[in-house]
Amino acid sequence: MKQKYNTLRLLLGDQLNLQHSWFRKSDPGVLYVMMEVATETDYVWHHIQKACAFFAAMENFASTLQDEGHDIRYIKLDDPDNEQSFPDNCNTLIQKYSITRFEYQLPDEYRVDEVLKTYCSKLKISSQVYDTEHFYTTRDELANFFTGKKGFLMESFYREMRKKHQLLMAGDQPLGGKWNFDEDNRSKLPKNHQPYPPLLFDNNVTPQYERLIAAKVRTIGEIQPTHFYWPLNRAQAFELLNYFCKYCLPLFGTFQDAMHTQEWSVYHSRLSFAMNTKMLSPKEVVDAAVLTWQQNQKDIALNQLEGFIRQIIGWREYMRGIYWLKMPEFESMNYLDHQRKLPGWYWTGKTKMNCLKHSIGQSLNHAYAHHIQRLMITGNFALLAGINPDEVDFWYLGIYIDAIQWVEITNTRGMSQFADGGIIGSKPYTGSANYIHKQSNYCEKCVYNRNTKTEADSCPFNSLYWDFHDRHREKLQHNHRLSMVYRLWDKMPATEREAVLLRANFCLENLETL
Ligand code: FAD
Ligand code: DLZ
Ligand code: SF4
Numbered sequence: 001m002k003q004k005y006n007t008l009r010l011l012l013g014d015q016l017n018l019q020h021s022w023f024r025k026s027d028p029g030v031l032y033v034m035m036e037v038a039t040e041t042d043y044v045w046h047h048i049q050k051a052c053a054f055f056a057a058m059e060n061f062a063s064t065l066q067d068e069g070h071d072i073r074y075i076k077l078d079d080p081d082n083e084q085s086f087p088d089n090c091n092t093l094i095q096k097y098s099i100t101r102f103e104y105q106l107p108d109e110y111r112v113d114e115v116l117k118t119y120c121s122k123l124k125i126s127s128q129v130y131d132t133e134h135f136y137t138t139r140d141e142l143a144n145f146f147t148g149k150k151g152f153l154m155e156s157f158y159r160e161m162r163k164k165h166q167l168l169m170a171g172d173q174p175l176g177g178k179w180n181f182d183e184d185n186r187s188k189l190p191k192n193h194q195p196y197p198p199l200l201f202d203n204n205v206t207p208q209y210e211r212l213i214a215a216k217v218r219t220i221g222e223i224q225p226t227h228f229y230w231p232l233n234r235a236q237a238f239e240l241l242n243y244f245c246k247y248c249l250p251l252f253g254t255f256q257d258a259m260h261t262q263e264w265s266v267y268h269s270r271l272s273f274a275m276n277t278k279m280l281s282p283k284e285v286v287d288a289a290v291l292t293w294q295q296n297q298k299d300i301a302l303n304q305l306e307g308f309i310r311q312i313i314g315w316r317e318y319m320r321g322i323y324w325l326k327m328p329e330f331e332s333m334n335y336l337d338h339q340r341k342l343p344g345w346y347w348t349g350k351t352k353m354n355c356l357k358h359s360i361g362q363s364l365n366h367a368y369a370h371h372i373q374r375l376m377i378t379g380n381f382a383l384l385a386g387i388n389p390d391e392v393d394f395w396y397l398g399i400y401i402d403a404i405q406w407v408e409i410t411n412t413r414g415m416s417q418f419a420d421g422g423i424i425g426s427k428p429y430t431g432s433a434n435y436i437h438k439q440s441n442y443c444e445k446c447v448y449n450r451n452t453k454t455e456a457d458s459c460p461f462n463s464l465y466w467d468f469h470d471r472h473r474e475k476l477q478h479n480h481r482l483s484m485v486y487r488l489w490d491k492m493p494a495t496e497r498e499a500v501l502l503r504a505n506f507c508l509e510n511l512e513t514l
Pocket of ligand 2: 011012013014015035036037038040041046050051054107108109112404
């Protein structure tokens with residue numbers, strides 16, 4: 001073949017950043033490649049909506065690049081010459097076009113980063129890696145920030161981000177006199193309060209769905225391929241962002257922790273897929289929210305905006321920094337030595353516990369649950385029950401539309417399962433029915449009694465909560481944030497403690513039928 005291209009540029013499924021400097025002008029010597037490959041479809045059991053969303057968004061991205069005058073080869077899962085891995089497909093193209101240079105953008109996932117680093121080290125042609133131009137921070141910025149400091153407190157990183165990017169600041173002071181308005185952000189949905197319905201698109205992902213089915217890719221969850229509602233291109237991502245700013249931002253903070261059987265996203269933005277694929281940048285999201293607030297200050301209180309901004313410039317960037325600082329060790333951490341198997345009903349939602357039934361059910365239906373459902377329902381239960389973090393990670397990495405390891409594992413193994421021994425959270429996030437009832441209507445129609453601990457129909461969370469702290473006393477009792485928990489436990493009459501542990505033991509031995 002006559003040489004047409006000198007450079008091959010690989011784009012991954014989560015690198016759909018149209019604003020990247022690569023695309024400022026087209027270069028006839030550059031061939032871009034995107035590919036649907038078994039190494040990506042098979043590393044976990046993806047939710048079918050997640051797999052379809054990635055494929056469809058990738059295809060849309062490729063056709064936009066084509067329209068803008070770039071040459072791109074899009075390799076589909078069932079293409080006969082698809083070798084089913086990034087290196088093998090790149091090799092084929094390099095040979096076919098006698099390419100002399102290979103370029104790629106920094107992968108966000110350790111696994112893929114290693115594959116591509118190894119690939120480049122063996123290549124006979126030159127290679128170069130570029131930044132994705134997506135995040136506020138570089139990969140090692142967090143590590144540099146915490147060098148010489150004790151611990152990795154998110155709040156101090158967040159304040160630094162606020163100052164550095166001059167967000168919600170009045171000079172060097174936080175706007176409104178406080179960095180954090182979390183105490184205003186814990187309301188339950190009042191009876192008869194109906195949030196705006198989630199904005200749903202009407203996309204058709206039948207071709208992507210059929211390719212996945214034909215290839216027998218193992219997936220989970222439900223889908224309606226002809227009415228697919230996640231945003232699949234930049235225009236839809238912006239539409240979702242504008243909808244959020246107009247209808248959800250005004251109450252985002254207030255109901256950030258609220259859960260309800262009839263509402264699957266409450267006032268949450270559902271922008272994580274659009275951001276994690278890089279169709280939208282975090283700066284675009286933050287700027288739109290700030291502008292909306294500036295133009296509507298009489299309708300949008302500062303706590304609503306601050307709560308939202310913190311998730312993006314705080315938690316999201318922080319998790320990425322921790323990921324690159326602590327991988328690959330992070331992947332095998334199991335501080336509490338949890339070894340139980342994940343109950344089978346995590347894959348079906350078939351449990352009598354109403355909070356778990358709803359949170360898992362909506363995850364299977366929509367590939368989505370909001371933060372508090374992930375942390376305080378499914379995560380909390382897995383932690384209290386002592387489930388092996390490998391199994392917990394496998395579930396979280398597959399089931400959510402936004403699940404990419406850099407942000408999944410830090411949240412799951414770190415924040416939710418305390419398997420990192422406290423790098424991310426200063427104490428385990430645990431709660432009993434008391435907390436769940438405070439934030440939701442789940443307990444109202446549950447077969448279990450949220451008010452008791454030791455009866456045959458007592459809420460399992462209530463005994464498992466104490467059992468967890470008792471079981472891990474040696475590792476946790478010196479944590480000053482848990483001193484109250486241990487004081488209360490020790491004050492309980494011995495007979496009651498025994499009954500609680502007995503009930504917990506029953507729950508642990510009968511996890512599958514709870
Ligand atoms: P909103 O509530 O509207 O928040 C806005 C944005 O802030 C999100 O889109 C997200 O980009 C960011 N954000 C919020 N919380 C976090 C957080 N803790 N860490 C990082 N970014 C955050 N998020 C993922 O993107 N992918 C995951 O795989 C993932 N797994 C999680 C697993 C567990 C156990 C927990 C507790 C949380 C996980 N999160 C994950 C974080 C968070 O739950 C989701 O980002 C959020 O629910 C996405 O919905 P949303 O876009 O409506 O978020
Ligand atoms: C999630 C996903 C799936 C299901 N399939 C692909 C794929 O076939 N090709 C691809 O480039 N990306 C896919 N992705 C997203 C990847 O998991 C993500 O792009 C990589 O892990 C890099 O972080
Ligand atoms: Fe969940 Fe317990 Fe409430 Fe039932 S009573 S919904 S199991 S917290």
